[in-house]
Amino acid sequence: MEQSTIAAIATAPGESGIGIVRMSGPQALTTLRRVFRDNRGRKRERFTARHLYLGYIVDEKEQMLDQVLVSYMPGPTSYTGEDIVEVNSHGGALILREILSLLLRQPEVRLAEPGEFTQRAFLNGKLDLMQAEAVIDLIQAKSKTALQQAGRLLRGELSQRVLGIREQIVELLATAAASIDFPEHDIPEITSQRMLEGIGKALQAMEVLLSTSFAGRVLREGLQVAIVGRPNVGKSSLLNALVGKERAIVTDIAGTTRDVIEEYFSISGIPIRLLDTAGMRETEDPVERIGVALAEQTMRDADLVLVVIDQSQPLQEEDGATLDVVAGQRRFIVLNKSDLPSGLTAEDRDKLATEQVFQVSAVTLEGLDELRSAMADLVVQGVLQPESPFVANARQEQLLREAASSLQAARETVAAGWPLDMVQVDLQAAADRLGEMVGLKASADLAREIFSRFCIGK
Numbered sequence: 522m523e524q525s526t527i528a529a530i531a532t533a534p535g536e537s538g539i540g541i542v543r544m545s546g547p548q549a550l551t552t553l554r555r556v557f558r559d560n561r562g563r564k565r566e567r568f569t570a571r572h573l574y575l576g577y578i579v580d581e582k583e584q585m586l587d588q589v590l591v592s593y594m595p596g597p598t599s600y601t602g603e604d605i606v607e608v609n610s611h612g613g614a615l616i617l618r619e620i621l622s623l624l625l626r627q628p629e630v631r632l633a634e635p636g637e638f639t640q641r642a643f644l645n646g647k648l649d650l651m652q653a654e655a656v657i658d659l660i661q662a663k664s665k666t667a668l669q670q671a672g673r674l675l676r677g678e679l680s681q682r683v684l685g686i687r688e689q690i691v692e693l694l695a696t697a698a699a700s701i702d703f704p705e706h707d708i709p710e711i712t713s714q715r716m717l718e719g720i721g722k723a724l725q726a727m728e729v730l731l732s733t734s735f736a737g738r739v740l741r742e743g744l745q746v747a748i749v750g751r752p753n754v755g756k757s758s759l760l761n762a763l764v765g766k767e768r769a770i771v772t773d774i775a776g777t778t779r780d781v782i783e784e785y786f787s788i789s790g791i792p793i794r795l796l797d798t799a800g801m802r803e804t805e806d807p808v809e810r811i812g813v814a815l816a817e818q819t820m821r822d823a824d825l826v827l828v829v830i831d832q833s834q835p836l837q838e839e840d841g842a843t844l845d846v847v848a849g850q851r852r853f854i855v856l857n858k859s860d861l862p863s864g865l866t867a868e869d870r871d872k873l874a875t876e877q878v879f880q881v882s883a884v885t886l887e888g889l890d891e892l893r894s895a896m897a898d899l900v901v902q903g904v905l906q907p908e909s910p911f912v913a914n915a916r917q918e919q920l921l922r923e924a925a926s927s928l929q930a931a932r933e934t935v936a937a938g939w940p941l942d943m944v945q946v947d948l949q950a951a952a953d954r955l956g957e958m959v960g961l962k963a964s965a966d967l968a969r970e971i972f973s974r975f976c977i978g979k
């Protein structure tokens with residue numbers, strides 16, 4: 522298959538205690554023999570697998586580059602599935618570069634592309650695509666939970682689930698194929714029934730996984746919280762109060778927060794991204810209109826919307842309009858200015874009765890702890906008590922959605938009493954999408970795109 526031997530510096534650039542240069546491929550061991558001298562300056566022919574050897578790296582003129590520890594991990598039981606050699610040298614940027622360039626001067630050794638070691642591991646069947654993606658997540662994890670989740674994915678927990686569902690679908694495909702033997706329109710009732718049950722079960726399993734994609738996204742990107750409401754209800758003040766510092770411009774001239782202002786704080790290590798949007802009112806001012814459009818987009822993308830209402834006044838038409846825009850989104854109603862006498866009517870209160878309501882004052886800070894802890898609960902429910910490995914990224918989520926919709930189409934076909942062989946296309950499509958998730962049939966382009974997100978040396 523892949524005949525070249527690749528080499529790269531695997532440790533982060535800069536000065537450090539040690540640095541690692543690694544090589545993978547058929548020439549790794551030959552190259553090591555050529556550049557390594559033991560403590561007594563002798564060449565070594567034999568390297569026992571996974572042993573450390575102390576010695577020196579020498580260049581073509583037998584000049585010593587550094588004292589090193591080297592190890593040899595023969596394929597196929599190595600990370601990449603190929604012969605791997607690792608050179609632990611001192612961690613100076615120059616030392617590492619010199620060792621790397623010596624290796625690159627050897628025949629058939631070339632510089633590795635970003636992620637190429639892991640790509641080879643994937644191509645050699647050491648990791649599936651989701652496990653490979655977990656390697657990036659592991660390296661980039663920003664919280665302990667994200668780290669644990671990536672660990673689960675790397676161990677293949679999500680892959681096993683997905684392959685399990687795929688297996689169920691493949692069985693259904695066999696049933697559908699067998700039904701061709703029955704005369705048309707004469708399918709035994711029992712077969713259709715079994716088919717419907719099987720499809721239902723697979724769909725349910727997919728939905729469980731899909732429900733984790735929210736948690737997966739929160740883990741990766743944090744919880745996106747949009748603060749919305751008509752001008753002057755106290756959105757900027759609330760943002761400042763939640764974050765605990767002066768950032769947004771607070772004025773009492775309607776419409777001063779013109780663009781979307783963002784601030785972060787964190788709950789249990791999960792970043793909460795707070796977005797303060799411009800007032801949601803109709804406006805003629807072009808600058809403000811941009812703000813309004815931006816606000817609407819921000820609101821739609823948010824995981825949670827805080828609808829701020831000034832409770833010192835009766836509900837206004839614009840408050841109602843804001844509530845309509847965010848209908849169907851996860852939302853908390855924040856009744857601000859609780860330090861002032863309430864101006865809400867009994868009718869207003871009725872209207873909000875079914876909502877999750879928080880009474881707060883951005884000035885006295887009353888009620889803010891309750892609001893914060895409700896946000897924390899949301900994060901905790903979604904993220905910190907995972908019963909299932911999470912769907913880890915948009916690629917996986919998209920494929921899972923496509924598989925689910927093919928399966929729904931198959932269910933409709935069976936329910937409508939069509940011959941069972943007609944569901945084969947949809948079942949096959951569902952099985953294929955799940956296969957792509959795991960990378961059973963990954964195209965070269967897809968693999969390249971995924972692995973290019975890695976750093977060099979991984």
Ligand code: GDP
Pocket residue numbers: 750751752753754755756757758759770771772773775776777778857858859860861881882883884885
């Ligand atoms: P925004 O336009 O919704 O961002 O509103 P601002 O945060 O700019 O606040 C508008 C006005 O309401 C300012 O004068 C704030 O001082 C005042 N305000 C905000 N929150 C409160 C509150 O909880 N109580 C009182 N009394 N005034 C508040």
